[in-house]
Amino acid sequence: MREWQIKRRExxxxxxxxxxxxxxxxxxxxxxxxxxxxxxxxLWMADKLRSDQGEQASVLWKRRGKRAFEDL
Numbered sequence: 283m284r285e286w287q288i289k290r291r292e293x294x295x296x297x298x299x300x301x302x303x304x305x306x307x308x309x310x311x312x313x314x315x316x317x318x319x320x321x322x323x324x325l326w327m328a329d330k331l332r333s334d335q336g337e338q339a340s341v342l343w344k345r346r347g348k349r350a351f352e353d354l
Contacts, residue, residue, distance in 0.1 A: 306354075 304310060304320065313319045325329050 308322070309320060327339075330336060333339075
């Protein structure tokens with residue numbers, strides 16, 4: 283298999299896994315699959331992480347995510 287094919291498959295798998303997280307979180311149903319709202323919320327998260335409160339948000343979100351994974 284060519285190197286570009288391997289990289290494309292790895293990228294595709296990564297994107298599918300990220301999409302799975304969006305589904306598992308319940309955001310698709312909560313937003314009625316409104317992609318503009320989902321994208322806006324991702325942009326809000328990115329802004330929060332870049333802010334002076336970014337470290338605090340990162341610790342909080344990571345802790346909550348780890349607990350949710352354990353509960354699956």
